[in-house]
Amino acid sequence: MLTTEQWLPLGSVVHLAGSDDLVTIFGYMQQDISTGLVWDYFGLVHPVGFTEPGNDIMFDRDSIDGVMYLGYQDFTWxxxxxxxxxxxxxxxxxxxxxxxxxxxxxxxxxxxxAR
Incomplete structure (x- = not known):
């Protein structure tokens, strides 16, 4: 069974608690340069994606309350x-x-x- 304690593949689409948006995962273990905080995931609003600098979202696994789509998995994953x-x-x-x-x-x- 999939849990959010496991790392999710890039391209996975998740719902974050307290948000109306879905987020596509684009990276792992990111540091926010403005705060110095380190986050489990980096993502962009789905399906919009990157539109301008600063529309990224950094979040932790415990913020995920639903996995809507599991990203591509092969031997490289x-x-x-x-x-x-x-x-x-x-x-x-x-x-x-x-x-x-x-x-x-x-x-x-x-x-x-976010932003």
Whole structure:
């Protein structure tokens, strides 16, 4: 059974809690340069996609409340998924460190960031 604790393939379309929009996943383990926060996923509003700089969405797995479409999976996805799982411990440590720094600066460290 698919859970949002598992990494989802690029191209997956998800619904985020508290949002009216669907989001297509375009990247993993992204850092927001304006806040320093680290997020599980980077995506764009579906089906619009990229329209202008700043319309991206960074979000965490726990923000996903529905997987509407599961992206393409082949042997390259299996390799990428293995890499994501292997790097996850150091990623989670960097994510905690970034959140601690951001909360010390008064930056909101939960939820999603859009625009």
């Amino acid at each position: 299996e390799h990428m998924n293995d890499l994501l799982r292997k790097t996850e411990p150091s990623y989670l440590e960097a994510k905690r460190d970034a959140a601690a720094r951001a909360s010390g600066d008064g930056v909101r460290t939960t939820g999603k960031r």
